Amino acid sequence: MSNLALIATLLLIMALAYHLGLTRSRAVAAEHDVRMHSRPGYYGALVALWCGLPALTLFLLWSFLAPQLIDMLVTQQLPIDLVAGMSDRELATFLRRVTALANERSVSGGGTPEELAAAAHMARLQTFENLSLVALMAVCAVTGLVFARRNISPQWRARNQVERVITIALAASSAVAIFTTVGIVLSMLGEALKFFSFISPAEFFLGTTWNPRFSTSGTDAQGEFGLLPLLWGTMMVSAIALLIAIPVGLMTAIYMAEYAPSWLRNVAKPIIEILAGIPTIVYGFFALIVIGPFLSSVGDLVGINIRTTSALTAGLVMGIMIIPFVSSLSDDIITQVPKSLRDGALGLGATKSETIRQVVLPAALPGIVGAFLLAASRAIGETMIVVLAAGNNPVLHANPFEAISTITVTIVNQLTGDMDFASPQSLVAFALGLTLFVITLGLNVIALVIVRKYRQQYE
Amino acid sequence: MSITIEQRRQHRLMTIEKSLSTRHRKERRFRRLGLAAVIVGMTLVATLFASILMRGLPAFWQATFYMELYFDPEVIQVEDKPQQASGESQAEFNQRFAAWQTQVGLVNWQSLIDAALQETLDEEIEPRQLRDLRALLSSNERFTLRNKFVEDPSLLGQTIEVKMLASANVDVWIKGNIDRDLADARQQLSAQTRAWADQLYDAGVIRNAFSTSLFLNTDSRSAPASAGLAGAFMGSLFMMVIVIALSVPLGVASAVYLEEFAPKNRLTDIIEININNLAAVPSIVFGLLGASIFIGYLGLPLSAPLVGGLVLTLMTLPTIIIATRASLRSIPPSIRQAALGIGASKVQTVFHHVLPIALPGILTGSILGVAQALGETAPLLLIGMNAFVANVPSTPFEQSAALPVQIYLWQGNELRNFFEARTSAAIIVLLALMLSLNALAIWLRKKFETRW
Numbered sequence: 001m002s003n004l005a006l007i008a009t010l011l012l013i014m015a016l017a018y019h020l021g022l023t024r025s026r027a028v029a030a031e032h033d034v035r036m037h038s039r040p041g042y043y044g045a046l047v048a049l050w051c052g053l054p055a056l057t058l059f060l061l062w063s064f065l066a067p068q069l070i071d072m073l074v075t076q077q078l079p080i081d082l083v084a085g086m087s088d089r090e091l092a093t094f095l096r097r098v099t100a101l102a103n104e105r106s107v108s109g110g111g112t113p114e115e116l117a118a119a120a121h122m123a124r125l126q127t128f129e130n131l132s133l134v135a136l137m138a139v140c141a142v143t144g145l146v147f148a149r150r151n152i153s154p155q156w157r158a159r160n161q162v163e164r165v166i167t168i169a170l171a172a173s174s175a176v177a178i179f180t181t182v183g184i185v186l187s188m189l190g191e192a193l194k195f196f197s198f199i200s201p202a203e204f205f206l207g208t209t210w211n212p213r214f215s216t217s218g219t220d221a222q223g224e225f226g227l228l229p230l231l232w233g234t235m236m237v238s239a240i241a242l243l244i245a246i247p248v249g250l251m252t253a254i255y256m257a258e259y260a261p262s263w264l265r266n267v268a269k270p271i272i273e274i275l276a277g278i279p280t281i282v283y284g285f286f287a288l289i290v291i292g293p294f295l296s297s298v299g300d301l302v303g304i305n306i307r308t309t310s311a312l313t314a315g316l317v318m319g320i321m322i323i324p325f326v327s328s329l330s331d332d333i334i335t336q337v338p339k340s341l342r343d344g345a346l347g348l349g350a351t352k353s354e355t356i357r358q359v360v361l362p363a364a365l366p367g368i369v370g371a372f373l374l375a376a377s378r379a380i381g382e383t384m385i386v387v388l389a390a391g392n393n394p395v396l397h398a399n400p401f402e403a404i405s406t407i408t409v410t411i412v413n414q415l416t417g418d419m420d421f422a423s424p425q426s427l428v429a430f431a432l433g434l435t436l437f438v439i440t441l442g443l444n445v446i447a448l449v450i451v452r453k454y455r456q457q458y459e
Numbered sequence: 460m461s462i463t464i465e466q467r468r469q470h471r472l473m474t475i476e477k478s479l480s481t482r483h484r485k486e487r488r489f490r491r492l493g494l495a496a497v498i499v500g501m502t503l504v505a506t507l508f509a510s511i512l513m514r515g516l517p518a519f520w521q522a523t524f525y526m527e528l529y530f531d532p533e534v535i536q537v538e539d540k541p542q543q544a545s546g547e548s549q550a551e552f553n554q555r556f557a558a559w560q561t562q563v564g565l566v567n568w569q570s571l572i573d574a575a576l577q578e579t580l581d582e583e584i585e586p587r588q589l590r591d592l593r594a595l596l597s598s599n600e601r602f603t604l605r606n607k608f609v610e611d612p613s614l615l616g617q618t619i620e621v622k623m624l625a626s627a628n629v630d631v632w633i634k635g636n637i638d639r640d641l642a643d644a645r646q647q648l649s650a651q652t653r654a655w656a657d658q659l660y661d662a663g664v665i666r667n668a669f670s671t672s673l674f675l676n677t678d679s680r681s682a683p684a685s686a687g688l689a690g691a692f693m694g695s696l697f698m699m700v701i702v703i704a705l706s707v708p709l710g711v712a713s714a715v716y717l718e719e720f721a722p723k724n725r726l727t728d729i730i731e732i733n734i735n736n737l738a739a740v741p742s743i744v745f746g747l748l749g750a751s752i753f754i755g756y757l758g759l760p761l762s763a764p765l766v767g768g769l770v771l772t773l774m775t776l777p778t779i780i781i782a783t784r785a786s787l788r789s790i791p792p793s794i795r796q797a798a799l800g801i802g803a804s805k806v807q808t809v810f811h812h813v814l815p816i817a818l819p820g821i822l823t824g825s826i827l828g829v830a831q832a833l834g835e836t837a838p839l840l841l842i843g844m845n846a847f848v849a850n851v852p853s854t855p856f857e858q859s860a861a862l863p864v865q866i867y868l869w870q871g872n873e874l875r876n877f878f879e880a881r882t883s884a885a886i887i888v889l890l891a892l893m894l895s896l897n898a899l900a901i902w903l904r905k906k907f908e909t910r911w
Contacts, residue, residue, distance in 0.1 A: 280837075381740070
């Protein structure tokens with residue numbers, strides 16, 4: 001039985017169990033002429049849970065353990081001299097080929113007699129394993145069902161138990177977010193440590209040359225992995241982006257919150273929201289075909305040599321991308337400043353702009369700074385715009401009209417194509433990713449703390 | 460004494476009077492600055508949309524040949540299409556059918572097209588001009604012709620009007636996307652081909668027809684004119700299904716737990732900070748997570764929508780959790796108190812009363828999160844979805860492209876003149892999908908918005 005069919009059958013049996021529990025609880029109530037503790041649906045649900053959960057747990061454990069067990073049994077069956085001659089890696093390849101053969105998939109080269117024999121053995125084991133799984137699950141489901149159904153009585157607190165299961169399930173789902181973070185940190189740390197076994201951290205963090213060369217397996221040709229040119233490029237592009245986005249975004253937010261008539265607000269706010277949803281690859285393409293050539297021709301007019309793909313192009317377009325982000329965050333924060341502050345200032349005779357500049361903005365400052373930090377972290381982590389429009393030139397220089405490279409671009413360059421987790425050329429992507437993660441994490445945490453403090457201040 | 464006070468008062472009033480005009484000027488300046496910022500923002504956006512629409516819309520129409528084609532029995536010398544005889548097993552029939560198909564495949568379909576073109580041009584074509592002639596049509600049209608015949612062998616000996624895609628270079632030439640005054644050496648097409656293309660365009664044989672290939676075909680390397688989005692669309696669809704099926708239930712469940720059930724302690728505080736922080740982690744980091752854990756550790760297949768869907772799920776989860784929590788928080792406590800007061804349990808209160816009210820908000824947040832995932836590119840590049848895939852995936856485990864990645868691949872194609880428009884068209888398709896999702900979300904919110 002395939003796994004899908006198995007689960008589907010189990011679900012069907014659970015539905016049946018629900019029905020059995022429900023009717024049984026009604027029958028019990030009628031028989032004893034008493035009020036049950038819970039409504040019939042809860043008894044049904046509880047019987048279904050008793051029927052399904054143990055079987056499901058068994059299934060998960062089984063599908064995790066059984067393949068390993070089978071691999072072990074097959075390996076034991078192999079001729080001794082064959083196994084002795086193989087390294088761990090060769091054995092793993094051998095087992096993978098055998099598994100493919102046993103599942104009637106073809107392997108390159110057809111398969112040697114030993115492989116075919118092992119595959120036949122494995123296929124027998126798999127049939128046995130599958131049958132026993134089905135049998136065990138059936139036993140589990142039926143036992144659970146019968147047990148729970150017989151337990152139904154007016155005193156049985158079905159609702160409380162069902163609700164406890166629900167609460168546990170809810171709590172378990174909120175753990176997924178934690179696991180994601182743990183997964184990010186562990187995977188990056190693990191691969192980055194592997195990278196640092198090739199290249200020392202000092203060389204990586206303090207190196208001023210980025211020249212990874214190509215990964216040539218077997219040779220010791222190691223390039224230079226200096227982070228600084230990439231970090232510098234990231235900073236330069238983000239700084240240009242923020243120089244564009246912060247004034248425009250902040251002024252837009254102020255205008256929207258304080259001056260704009262309500263019809264304009266009603267039109268502009270959804271537009272701004274939609275803008276925030278435009279994929280960054282679109283902005284990147286826009287940079288490449290419109291902004292880049294435009295800047296280049298403007299440069300020709302004033303006599304500066306601006307490359308089509310440059311830090312300026314990427315920064316400018318990234319700025320455009322972040323404007324809606326900055327403006328909607330700042331807008332939220334400005335509207336949170338209590339009206340009494342504004343009324344006080346206006347009552348003293350201040351003009352509206354004086355009120356905004358001398359009362360509202362200072363009051364909103366922490367929140368706005370938080371918004372800027374979040375915007376900065378977005379700019380630093382932005383990938384597609386720089387991949388398309390920054391020109392990929394990892395050299396330390398201070399000319400924004402020249403091409404440049406960033407951390408994110410380099411991650412993409414190093415990890416696309418061959419996925420080989422053994423060479424420093426691809427492992428460096430994880431070290432870069434870790435750096436990126438730490439930088440953005442720092443910015444985010446500071447920003448979130450500031451914004452949170454600010455919210456509490458006026459709540 | 461009283462005079463000096465009066466004088467001072469006068470003096471102060473005067474200074475205020477005098478400064479008033481400056482202050483009002485400043486006020487107006489500030490206000491204009493704000494308006495200018497709004498206008499700058501809107502202009503930039505308008506430029507973005509205008510430039511992409513301008514480039515992309517023409518690509519929905521493509522130079523197409525409408526001409527008579529004779530299925531010449533002298534060229535197509537094949538047996539009749541096999542029919543399954545009674546008593547013949549399926550395997551035997553399949554074998555016979557495959558043999559027939561091979562036979563059909565060996566027919567020189569190109570010569571039929573060549574003959575049709577000669578007929579249409581009404582010119583005797585010398586063999587050395589064949590190269591120029593063949594440059595007119597997309598190179599895989601001979602396969603389209605073959606497939607047409609396989610489907611309907613009765614075409615043999617008939618003359619029918621066929622619709623065939625012009626080659627990418629002819630499309631560029633007809634639309635004027637290349638400088639027509641460039642020297643011969645820098646043109647993609649020979650002078651003869653260009654002359655023919657113009658002649659046929661004037662004669663109405665080449666017309667700009669709606670490009671169905673853009674939607675029905677997959678990416679193609681050998682025949683760029685027929686490169687389409689079908690494969691990428693399916694890939695994106697699979698990923699969206701996975702994202703919706705996983706991230707919405709998980710996200711809503713964890714938001715409900717955190718907002719309604721979790722005790723307020725350090726642990727939930729950490730979870731909260733962690734979720735807010737995850738929402739701001741750069742998307743490329745999720746790609747690295749996918750590459751290392753799903754592909755490197757769990758050994759899931761490269762470039763599969765399954766892996767893409769999982770990565771995007773993890774990325775979308777925080778967005779959905781935050782939106783759901785905001786939605787739950789906006790429900791007044793009186794609803795919960797009322798339910799609890801008449802004896803509902805905590806779980807009943809949440810599932811029977813709070814969640815239904817919060818549903819529009821949850822839907823809006825989820826749609827926005829899914830739309831964002833639809834347009835995400837960077838993490839997909841890291842799990843190998845930038846591979847060239849020439850067929851439509853039928854399961855989420857097969858290799859596949861995705862819409863945003865297809866855009867990335869096309870913008871890098873060397874055939875710049877053609878693919879710039881093609882890429883813009885793909886962007887228009889992607890934006891149309893995303894904007895309609897966004898509009899749906901905003902509409903839902905407007906429709907069901909409750910102010911307490």
